Amino acid sequence: MAIHGFDEVLTAAKLGAHWALEVLYREMSPSVIGWLRSQGHSDADDIASEVFVNMVRDIRQFYGDESRLRTWIFALAHHRMIDARRYQTRRPITYSDPNDLPDASTRTDDIESSVLERLEPGNVYALFDQLSEDQRIVITLRIVAGLNLEQTASAINKSVNAVKTLQHRSLATLARHYKENLSAPITFE
Amino acid sequence: MNTSDDHLGDDSDLADAISEIAAFFNTPVDPAVSQNHLVAMFDAADEFITSHAPIGSAPPVTHRRKPVLKTLTAGLVFKIGLGVGATALAATSGVALVSNLGDSSPKPTTVSTATAGDRDLGAIELAAAAGKAQSDYQAACVQRMQNLSSKMSEIMDRFAAEHPELAAQMPDMSIDAPESACTFDWKTLVGDACATEAAKHPDPPAGVLEAMPEGLRAIVADPCNADWANVDWAGVMKDFDPSALVKAACANHAETSEGLGFKKFCESDFNFDFDLSKFPDVSQLDALTVSFGSLHAIFGTSAQSLSRS
Numbered sequence: 001m002a003i004h005g006f007d008e009v010l011t012a013a014k015l016g017a018h019w020a021l022e023v024l025y026r027e028m029s030p031s032v033i034g035w036l037r038s039q040g041h042s043d044a045d046d047i048a049s050e051v052f053v054n055m056v057r058d059i060r061q062f063y064g065d066e067s068r069l070r071t072w073i074f075a076l077a078h079h080r081m082i083d084a085r086r087y088q089t090r091r092p093i094t095y096s097d098p099n100d101l102p103d104a105s106t107r108t109d110d111i112e113s114s115v116l117e118r119l120e121p122g123n124v125y126a127l128f129d130q131l132s133e134d135q136r137i138v139i140t141l142r143i144v145a146g147l148n149l150e151q152t153a154s155a156i157n158k159s160v161n162a163v164k165t166l167q168h169r170s171l172a173t174l175a176r177h178y179k180e181n182l183s184a185p186i187t188f189e
Numbered sequence: 190m191n192t193s194d195d196h197l198g199d200d201s202d203l204a205d206a207i208s209e210i211a212a213f214f215n216t217p218v219d220p221a222v223s224q225n226h227l228v229a230m231f232d233a234a235d236e237f238i239t240s241h242a243p244i245g246s247a248p249p250v251t252h253r254r255k256p257v258l259k260t261l262t263a264g265l266v267f268k269i270g271l272g273v274g275a276t277a278l279a280a281t282s283g284v285a286l287v288s289n290l291g292d293s294s295p296k297p298t299t300v301s302t303a304t305a306g307d308r309d310l311g312a313i314e315l316a317a318a319a320g321k322a323q324s325d326y327q328a329a330c331v332q333r334m335q336n337l338s339s340k341m342s343e344i345m346d347r348f349a350a351e352h353p354e355l356a357a358q359m360p361d362m363s364i365d366a367p368e369s370a371c372t373f374d375w376k377t378l379v380g381d382a383c384a385t386e387a388a389k390h391p392d393p394p395a396g397v398l399e400a401m402p403e404g405l406r407a408i409v410a411d412p413c414n415a416d417w418a419n420v421d422w423a424g425v426m427k428d429f430d431p432s433a434l435v436k437a438a439c440a441n442h443a444e445t446s447e448g449l450g451f452k453k454f455c456e457s458d459f460n461f462d463f464d465l466s467k468f469p470d471v472s473q474l475d476a477l478t479v480s481f482g483s484l485h486a487i488f489g490t491s492a493q494s495l496s497r498s
Contacts (some may be wrong), residue, residue, distance in 0.1 A: 016234035022227055034214035045222045054346060056233040062402065072350050078348055094477050124213055127206075143207050144214045155347075157356055175203045179420045 004064050005025055026054055028070065032077050038140040039081055040125060045085050051077045057166045067151065072156040074145055078137065130177050135170035138163055142148050352382050352415035354484075400437035402428035 003009055003023060012020035032051060036044035055078050063073060128136050141152045152161045204281040220224075349356050358378055392398075398406055408415040 016237060018227075018231050018234065021234060025223070025227060025230060025286060029218050029226065030215055033218055033222075034216065038210075039445060040213045043225075045219075045498070049226050052226055052230050053233045056230045057237055058347045058350055061347050066351070068353065074350055076346055123429050127210075140210075140214075143211050144213075154353060154356060157359060159357070171203065178203060178206045 002177060003066060010059075010062075010069070013056075014054075014062075016154065021056060024055070024069075028052075028073055034074060035140055035145045036077060038128070038144045040128070041081065041083065041084060043092070047077070047080050050080045054080070070145075070149065071151040071154045074141060074147060074151070075157075076140075078156050127174060127177060130173050132171050135166050135173070138166040139170040139174070141169060249250055348382075352385065354385065380413060387413055394441045396437040396441045397434065399428070400434045402426070402430075404428065 009020045009023050013024055029048065029052070033044055033048045035048050041047060049166065055073055062069065064072070128140075131139065137156060138152060141147045142149075143153060147155060149160050149163055151168075153160045156163075158166075217409065349359065357380065393401075393409065398409060401409060402425045404421050408420060
């Protein structure tokens, strides 16, 4: 994350300047929405809207650098995600319909294309399905959101050691399941 | 993807998986979705600006005050902002909790205070009651928290933004465990938040303190332990003499060799033809304290200089 002239952007955003808010949104929204999708929410876009509206309303109370802003926004996303989950019936998490995810045909990036060849949506979610909720939240904040250990701990209000433990276990689980399926392509449903 | 500070992805196979997962989810946002999000954000910003006039903007009163006077009036509430603004969110959390415990006379207005933005003075006034009823209404609290969870999350988000250093002390409001909020020691958190914020800002020198209205001195001197619930705001504003306050501040400033922007201000020909009878009401005072960050930049600098004299 690198916002040119971050201090000026933040100051302007606190004053409600649309251009500054848009700068923050453009920088943050892909990873926020991506992270919400990684949690299996089909309404990730709606939750993201709440996150950024909350950001606008509370940004005057925010003091810190880009790193801290990123942590704070993901803390907002985490809370909104939990809230959204409460509104769902208390049934187990059902992941997004893979058909709702971005169409591979719209992607032009070579890396992403190769990714889609190996990891179909169902495969990714099934991989995450091997993790506990806390493990999934931690590992996706690290991988998808790009937060470091301290940021992750702060975003979900846990200690760094707790995050390390969750990360270690989730990586071990992911590694085991990933390797098991390397020789035989993973197929789901 | 973040791999810099630990062993995330040092296994080559797993590194591939991690890269793939990161790329899989980090896709461009649909332009139509972005547009919807931005419209919602801009609406929220415009709405907030309309309802929270910042320092420097035209005040919502019939007369216009000079900017410097606005700065001064803000200066008066410098320590109020310190005591109130800093603790408001935590205090409000506690207040929203204990004031809505399901007793015979629940106070829905408390919750609206907690989320409506005019939280400072109302919240701190009510915060005096925080903790008292907590132990008495445990069961009702749990029930009530289930209904308040969303609002509480918002409040805690705001508090976390203002006081990330205290985040570790905050109860885990994001889990379906309302009892955690009901057993939490809110008073300690409020006290810690206030102490943390107070430590960032020096006390005003004695001369400045004496120039403040009598009803305000105790609060300014010790905002974390002040009896906010019993402040006579009408009396405070009646006794408020902005010229005396500035003169006292300038007199103290003259004793220090450190020159800051305040020196120029003192040497300028300031004149406050201010009709105190038209002083904004408490709700407008709130607006000033809300802009505490700006206030610190303007007046806090001088206060720091003064404190070194």
